[in-house]
Amino acid sequence: MSDFDESEWETVIGLEVHAELATRTKLFSSAPNEFGGEPNTNIDPVTLGLPGALPVLNEQAVELAIRVGLALHCTVQRSIFARKNYFYPDQAKNYQISQFDLPINIDGWIELPDGKRIGIERAHLEEDTGKSTHIGGGGRIHEADYSLVDYNRCGVPLLEIVGRPDLRNGDDAKAYVSELRAILVAVGASDGKMEEGSMRVDCNVSVRRRGETEFGTRCEVKNINSLRSLGRAINYEAARHVALIEAGEKVEQQTRHWDESEGRTHKLRSKEEADDYRYFPEPDLVELDPSAEWIERVRSELPSLPAQRRHDLVDRTGATPAQAGLIVERGLDALCIAAVDLGADGSRVVTHAEHNLADPRAVDLTPENLAKLTEMETGGDLSATQAKQVIAEMVETGASPVDIAKAHGFEAMDTDALATTVDEVIAANPDEWQRYCDGDGKLTGFFVGQVMKATKGQADGKAVSALLNARKS
Amino acid sequence: MTHDGATTYPTATAIAEAVAGGTLSASAVLDAHLARTAASEGTIHAFNHTDDDAARQRANEIDARVSAGEDVGPLAGVPIVIKDNICTKGVPTTCSSRMLDGWIPPYDATVVRKLAAAGAVTVGKANMDEFAMGSSTENSAFGPTLNPRDTTRVPGGSSGGSAASVAAGFAPVALGSDTGGSIRQPAAFCGLVGVKPTYGLVSRLGLIAFGSSLDQIGPLTHTVADAALVLDVISGHDSGDSTSLPTPAPRVSAHLDDGVAGLRVGLVRELMGDGIAPEVLASVNQAAEALVAAGAIVEEVSLPTIDYSLSAYYIIAPAEASSNLSRYDGVRYGLRVDAPTTGEMMERTRTQGFGDEVKRRIMLGTYALSAGYYDAFYGTAQRVRAVIRGDFDAVYNNVDVLLTPTTPTTAFKLAEKVSDPMAMYMNDICTIASNLVGQPSMSVPFGLDSDGLPIGVQLMAPTLGETTMFAAAAVLEAAQPLGSQLGSPRTLVANEGGL
Incomplete structure (x- = not known):
């Protein structure tokens, strides 16, 4: 349900789903990939970005990425890793190793249960960040008294699955995420648990008047932790855009934060405030070029x-x-x-x-x-x-x-016994029978119920209906 | 202190042979080197860190194992100096930066593990230009290193402490790292052999990154044979470094006597003219004649795009450095300068922790990678890099190795170029290209200038062409004019007093 006129406005949605891959170890090191655990226990020099540490690509993560790519009908291609540079304490090296120009999987699609096909632009490998906790100052880094960082999650392999803006309403978006989750689980790539953060959804929403071919200005909504939130956030955001446009204002391209308790989004930053990530090819890794044999072996093993x-x-x-x-x-x-x-x-x-x-x-x-x-x-x-x-x-x-x-003691009643019971019930309810015979269909249920009661549920409802019908004429 | 040119120090080859053979103890070898260090380290300042007790313990252990009849490896009892950007477990590793002052790595670099397994005795961590950025070791946060050949002059850089420690006889071998000439240039300035191996031949695991696509670890030694001995120990595939070559490493030591008969040597026209000191050019020509005399065919070749290598390098190396050095933020290790917020803490830490040259390169690199400039700067530099590689490939269709000067001049005076970054950068003009193309190169001492300062000539070879390069280097070494280098290979015995 939307708070605007859907006959006039169309919502356009594209989802970016981050799925943690169910590998034994991290994407670029042998530190364990495990959820939970005491803070800073699943770490090693690579995780902490210690001087002199070097990344080594986890082959199991690549295999899982290929599995997902093939399950999403993607082309698996030669790819390279890139550094995405930004300063944040839970990013140990102050850059994230991701894929930029050449992702491992491109151009796929997902079929929703109702048969709709939603395009997949790419599904690329990258490493997860650690988790920061900001103490004081309302939990925000800039006002905090101090901050704590847990690097257990830092370096966990992620597959970022970028969907095309093919979705048009919250229900389809939810169906898309459910379907994607089912695929991830089916191929053993991820446990897909949104509540544990092993599957995270960022949602790009824009609106346009029906019939328009250009997309409207989009906003990216983060912090969506359940399917229910996804639907609510989309509806909220689309309504916000429609209201802005109808009031003669413009939608500003922003990154926004979904607040589940308030049921609304808040601005995090505008496009102008976005970091310049200074992507460049990761010189510590070589290109990833899975052989045709490898890809075909994975394909043949897909469930x-x-x-x-x-x-x-x-x-x-x-x-x-x-x-x-x-x-x-x-x-x-x-x-x-x-x-x-x-x-x-x-x-x-x-x-x-x-x-x-x-x-x-x-x-x-x-x-x-x-x-x-x-x-x-x-x-x-x-x-x-x-x-x-x-x-x-x-x-x-x-x-x-x-x-x-x-x-x-459930046994089939023989037809004679059932007929006798039906006759008894008719005899006991002459007024109702008369009305039934006069065409009051609602009384069918009454008589079936009476017969059921008399037979302690052993009667077959259909057989009773048939007998009643026969008696009527 | 100006070196008289007469003193010789024992080579690693001779020491290892004597120690393994039981004619000399590792402890005696060590003591002789420690005595020299005690005598002149106060002047030279080659080290950021030494631990004599740990070295003595290690030497005793080697001696015990030799006594027990064990094979302790090809570097038995050889004292060795490690550049301070190579991680040593339990031993401070600072990159000569306040940022890492006091940081103690929890692991050894692969090369350090290999050296230990070969029986070497680490004596200290060498001073360097901060994060390997510089050509004089004047960019160290802990003060400059002086050139043992002339203490009014720089030892070169960034591996200046490594070079000075070998030139001063503190150890026969030092490891350096070379991103644009940081092994070869100090080797030339100090009269040593310095090798930049093929990219990927020596593991970078545990080398604190400057320009990851350019950095290689290599040896600085008195002799070609010592450099070969050390390179054979430290080279080879390492699964912990994704850029490590999977192919078997060439066994360089086995090819030192191959000679140069029929070898085609190219003299690079573009590096034989403007900006190169006449005395340096004379040495290169003399070296060419020596190769011809040994049966090589020398011809002039052209690398028309080599002039662009400096520009490409000063985009690519700072770009990678700007990212590599972003991890130094005060959050997890090293220097932290407290401030009210995390952001300000990071800012103050980096402001106070990095020196001017490091900041300059971080800013250069950040700019070169930023939105709107990436393609014009980093993108172009990478394309130029590919073109230069094409030039080298073309040249190697016709010749086997290249011969050039290592540096435009001999060692310059302290403080001479410190305020002129461009003049400092020009020092790398001859050395940078082989880092850009990832191919091997080495500097070999060949003659002295009129001030008595050593001149280095550079040999370059195609990818994994180390054996040919070393064979040519051995010929040059044998033909070198008197006094160009300090070490000489000879047999050592305990009572000879040659330590």
Whole structure:
């Protein structure tokens, strides 16, 4: 939801996602890459930028970067590292080794669950900074009484994934980040935990009147720590831009800080105040030129990716794209397909996965048990209500649906017994029956509910409806 | 103190042979050198740091191992001086800067590890121009080093302390670093052999960076054979330096007697004219004749773009330096000048911690890399660098090595050029190109000028052409006029008194 007229204004969003790569050691040294730990324990001469220390590129980080690049349909190319120079205490050398002119991955795309393709400009390697804590002065470096620096994170490998400005609303932006996260996790490149900072999102937002081809002036929003914040920050920022323009003012290119508690952004600096990073090729490293064999080996080892898995699920089970998105996100797609392969009804399997299997333990269900459950439903051995109860217990205990149903005494009612019960319920509610027969559809639920009550839920709702319908005429 | 030219000091080759052979103890060798240091270091000021006790302990350890029949390595008991920009574990390493005064590295540079493993005995850390920026060692925060050949003159720089320590007989070997001539120029000024190896041949791990794409560590010695001996110890691939060459290092010592028969030697026209002192030119020509006499073919060649090397160098080296030196901010180690805010603390620390020449180059480099100027300055300089490399490649199609002066003049007087940076920079005119192209070069003493000061001639060779270069250097050394250098290779015995 936006606070401006979306028929008149279009929001343009491009995201820069920093993902910490799940390597054993840092990008340029053998210091451990671990989250947490006592401050300044995962450090070494390279991390601290001691005189005479030299960087040596971590091959595992390169491999993970290639994996992500290929998963994002990028071209993996010869690349070089560059120094990005700026003074800040948590940057031990006062320069960051990054990639500038020639990044390792360029020109890819991500497919969102609804089929939209969002372009990826580049995905490059760089090192993370340490963490500063400013004591006093409202926590800002310039007013602080003193500052503390923890270099544990300094030098941790990052992949900066720069998306093209192809996103048009907060929901798509959230879907993009979710999808990217799913890809990073699927290829084992990152744990993708936004809350631990292992995945960080900077968001470029601009607005323009619909139909315009030029982009508006953008602002970069930092400090977005959750998907919810992402959506809120985009909507806030877009509305701010629209309000400025409608008031006859100009949007200034700025870097802004999202304040989650206030629900607004604050200006950090304008374009003019931005550092001149004085990028130049890092002379302590040689060019990175992965061989075609290396790239092809990584490609051949890539697991099936979320978009492909969604397509497969739709093809094999008849799931809708929306259902497929949810089921793949829950990691239940392989289970569903295996159950269908065992003869289960695709639509029932998908319905269970969508509505009854939110519990993370559901991934441990066996396809055999899931297929058996749907078979019992189809054969009329279980009502929908019973099936729901059985599947919950299957997730809980891992027991087979047959055993669970038996333990509860769930058995299919024979049709005669059900018909008798229906007749009894009709007889007991003559007024309602009359209104039902006069066409009051709302009473269907009433009668089904009465029959369910009488049969303690053993009746199949559909069979009851059919009997009621038959009696009416 | 003007050297009389008659004194000779023992060579590393002779010492190592005698110590390994048990005819001389490492301790006796050390004591002789320490005695000379005690006598004249007060005048020369070659060192920022010495630790005689640690050196004695190390020498005793070598002697014990020799007694136990161990092979202690090719530099058995050889006293060695390390330039103070090369990290030594537990030993202060300052780059002759207030910024790092008192900083003690927690690790040894790869070269220091290799020297120790070869049996060398470190005697001290040599004075230098601050962060290796300079050509006279006058830019040291701890005062200048004097030239042992004439103490009214500079020893050259930036490895001036290294050169002076060898010339004064404090050690037969010193390590220097060479970014634009910082080994070869002081070697020439002090009458020594000084080698700038192929870029990547010697590990830079533990060398405190000045211009990372130009810096190389190399030896300063009395003789060509000593330089070869040391180079063979310190060269070789190091996985800790990404720019270290993966190819096996040439074994230079094995080729000293290869001779120059049929060798094609190029005299670089552009470095044989304006701005080069006549006496220096005469030495180069004399050296060329010596090579011809030994069977080489000498011809004039042209490196038409070499004149641009100084300009390219004074963009690239300061650009890299401006970034390399940004880590000195008072936050983690070294000097900190307190101030109310972190930003002011950094500013005051850098204002007080760096000397004028370092600040000048940081500003030059920062400017050259800044937005809007990058392409005009740094970009152009890198393109010029590529063109110069092309010139060298073309020349090496026709000749095997190049012969040039090492420096335009012999050692100049203290304070003569300190207030004229451009005149100081011009000193590097002959040496800078081989750093830009990453190829090997060395200075060999060849004659004296009318003031009795040593003249150095420079040999340059293509990438990894060290063996050819050293073979030519050995021929020049054998043919050199009397008095050009102080050391002479000879066999030492304990009672000879030759220490």
